[in-house]
Amino acid sequence: MSAPSLLLLDLDGVLRRFGSDAPLEDRFGLPRGTLARVSHPLSRPAVVGEVTDERWRATVRDQLVRDGVPADRAEGAVAAWTRAGEVIPEALELVRRVRERCRVALLSNATDRLPRDLAELGLDREVDAVVTSARLGVAKPSPEAFRRALRVLQHSASGTLFCDDRAENAAAARTVGIDAVHTPDLPALHRALSSRGLLDGGTTGPVDGPGGALLVVLHDRGDAEEAARELADAGWSPCAVHRDLLAGEDDAEDADWVVELVTGPDDQPAAAHRGLLEELAARYDGFVTD
Known part of the structure; x- marks a missing residue:
């Protein structure tokens, strides 16, 4: 993954x-x-x-x-x-590490003053793009804010991780297919980034806690789609369903179907709830894997 x-x-x-x-x-x-x-x-x-x-x-x-x-x-x-605020230095260090692996953009409910504030703080040089609600004409937590932001950034929802300190904004992002995590503090932000392979050393680091995405592997497409709907309704993300052909096989008869899970309803990595997912998979004669 x-x-x-x-x-x-x-x-x-x-x-x-x-x-x-x-x-x-x-x-x-x-x-x-x-x-x-x-x-x-x-x-x-x-x-x-x-x-x-x-x-x-x-x-x-x-x-x-x-x-x-x-x-x-x-x-x-x-x-x-009317002041610019101050940078959270530990969070900035995480952003710098992530930028070695992927693009980083800001999505902020902000007025047309934000570019001046970012320049004053030096943050305009620390990210690849900035999208504001003032530019979009709509603010978080409206799902439309995320749709418009992705269009501006020319990026897919499925390849995006969104982090916000407000739970309602993260929940709104999930409705448009974004992997979104509520990150109210620095440890939560570190867990979100580390568990998705965006920091050096994978899930290891200064913040304790389980990490890692999981796949629920089922033999029937209908079962996979039903399980994905159940998990999405419960707050899991991204709940994407993929066909997984057996190695070396081209025949769809030999395919399993996987439900991709990164975060649970509590915004913790899916691996923190492996037991619960194994129970669900067993109902469909399936299994769970990394």
Whole structure:
């Protein structure tokens, strides 16, 4: 089974982080949580490219003024809040290792400001492509965001691994055939990359835990498709069905059918649940293999 040829990576929470807004809010005399409370409901037009980032931030400033914040303080708070964040260095090191094996692209819910932020952080040189919701006109977790991103990147869903710190985004990516993993922290990201052969040393590394994809091998195509549907409904991925001819044979009569599994419903490698899969395979007189 081949490794992914494209790593599609979320940005914020995976490769970039922001500090708390609290120090800024304290500095400008705003109740804690004000900036998030005001900005988030106003962000959608900028996130899908209907207005510029500059226009959105001006709208946030104006709303603060309407809420009773003096204009100079509102202006200063929004200006200080407009920052690029910081790179998560351990995640960047993983990305550099992966780029030795395949393409790496970012897919981020972001405004038209993102290219400037990436350049400031130096991340524009660390990935092969950047796709934003502002460019696509649709944001995660809409499945359409992933379809459009793959078209922009000219890549197949089946050859793509997607990692995101939000479970709902990973779930949406799976609906379009992408192998997607919820990676809320660095160990989860390392497991996802290592188990798919994207890091040196395969599944070995500093993060403990089982790794590896599995094949459920069944003798009948109908059984394989039925098992794949059952597994997909339960949250397994990618649940792709392939014909597996016996070595040296050309006759379809001598074919088995395999269901390819990389991650389980909990986003752990399929090998972590080998016993469960062996029980399922036994129902169809099949077996499980690496």
